[in-house]
Amino acid sequence: MEKASLIPETSRSSLASGHEPNKDGSMAPPATNMEKMVYDCSVEASAQRSANTCTGQLSDPSTRPGLKENPNNIYDMSLSPEEAAEQAMSKWWGQLARNGVPSNMLFSSAVRHRQPPNTVTRFTKMAWHNNVRLGCAVKKCSGFYFVVCQYGPGGNVVGENIYNIGATCSNCPSGTTCDATVGLCGAGGAASGAPPASGGETSAPGATTSAPATNTCPSNAGVSESLRQTYLKKHNDLRSSLAKGNGEQKNGAKGPAPPASNMEKMKYDCSVEASALKHAKTCDGELSPESSRPGLKENIIKINDMSLNENAAASKAMDKWWEELAKSGVGQDMKFTDAIRHRTTNIVTHWSKMAWHNNNKLGCALQRCSGFYFAVCQYGPGGNDVGGYIYNVAAVCSACPAGTTCDSATALCG
Missing domain, CATH: 3.40.33.10 (CAP)
Structure with missing residues (x-):
């Protein structure tokens, strides 16, 4: 598990x-x-x-x-x-x-x-x-x-x-x-020992995976290294699952989401984190002004379960954004149309920022506010461009951008 x-x-x-x-x-x-x-x-x-x-x-x-x-x-x-x-x-x-x-x-x-x-x-x-x-x-x-x-x-x-x-x-x-x-x-x-694999529902293995103890962004006080790793790993794991097109990710009522030929691996960016952290600390629960984050787009959410620790709250935020694909869906061609951009119900614009093929810069934060966590992630270059494609639908990893290569294990270009 x-x-x-x-x-x-x-x-x-x-x-x-x-x-x-x-x-x-x-x-x-x-x-x-x-x-x-x-x-x-x-x-x-x-x-x-x-x-x-x-x-x-x-x-x-x-x-x-x-x-x-x-x-x-x-x-x-x-x-x-x-x-x-x-x-x-x-x-x-x-x-x-x-x-x-x-x-x-x-x-x-x-x-x-x-x-x-x-x-x-x-x-x-x-x-x-x-x-x-x-x-x-x-x-x-x-x-x-x-x-x-x-x-x-x-x-x-x-x-x-x-x-x-x-x-x-x-x-x-x-x-x-x-x-x-x-x-x-x-x-x-050495790494900690792991329990034998179990097919039953009752085993709950523990303590087998560790996060780096180094501080990737030492100038950004308020974001733990554990939280950074939670955000980055989950984003890339979800992008990988989507890019593989193996049926794990459902596109609304249309069935499995198709594979991606050009899905890039995200890298964590300290300057993007600083921007996300600045906004998270406001606790206003709203999108930040676009002028405050040039070249970046943003996902926000309030998590009201204060019994969660910060990693679990961040994970819940990402789950909420990502589940838009399965709940609401987009065209199987993955085109980001004006109609998709301006939906007032069945929105998918949080998911599409997480999934946009060339959103390779990521920075996130989580602020404990009065009665809620405020989760903020920012993405570069941003995506959600009307008329563009969330990703190109074709054989997995078959059209990686110049300067990147295919990691066949993850189906991501990096």
Whole structure:
């Protein structure tokens, strides 16, 4: 379940590198000793036993010696099990930004005994520096998904630190080394172990994919590296799926969207991000003036679910924009007509900016406003040109622009 697997390790990497927001608006400090998680099938088996009960509650600690647990009930049954797991982990991790922890990262008795809705103990289990063993499961119960993750050795020890503060990865435990690309300590700096593939709906693998710990755009305070990677990866993954024309992307009632001969790979652009960030910080929920972003076009949306962490909120924003194709559709020739441009219902203009063949510059931001997230992405050169084509319909990757070559694995030109 790849989407779910992105959250724990990517977020731990971002936290260890000092890129995760605390409640007070500052970033949580970097960690000297944050270890990589390794997926553990015996822990998964324990989590599965708990999930199978469908109680919606913490399991008895005596049933899971040496492990601590996060449970969550997800009531949106339209989600896949993977999406339910992702939403649960987003809610747990989001406790940091919603409720905050002390800047010294001390897990005090006061922190331990906070009452809802101000608790942070689910976040702290995910973030505890030496919680290296992870196993998760999802059970489809009557009217809800029951998501369970268990952690070893467990963490949440009163009087200890969630992690030690200092230069990222500067004090790795004995037997581990620093993987500078992710800011995490691991055995030989190797990637975390992954669980065996599962065809069932109840397994929810974790902690196998990491985001770079480096700060791509250091002058743009307010956008974490994890958030950048979320925006860029999802845009390119969706463009790739569309360009392949293999039936994964539906064009309204017309059936599968056709393949693209000239779909370019997006690259993240710090100057575009700076423009998007400037507008996101206004929290006005409206498109920015075109004059403020020459050579760029923009997608915006308000995400009202404040229980989501920033990566999940950004992902939801992109889902909302992209789903316009399946809901409303365009001509199978992919021509961007005046009628499409001026639709007042069944609009597709957010999707078309994401999908425009030569929109190869991307910059995005996400601002926590009063009662909502404000997501902003800007694209260059912009697309949505009346009379032009969203992309050329022909054999996959068969007409890549000059200076680019076809990546046959993704069907993108780069």
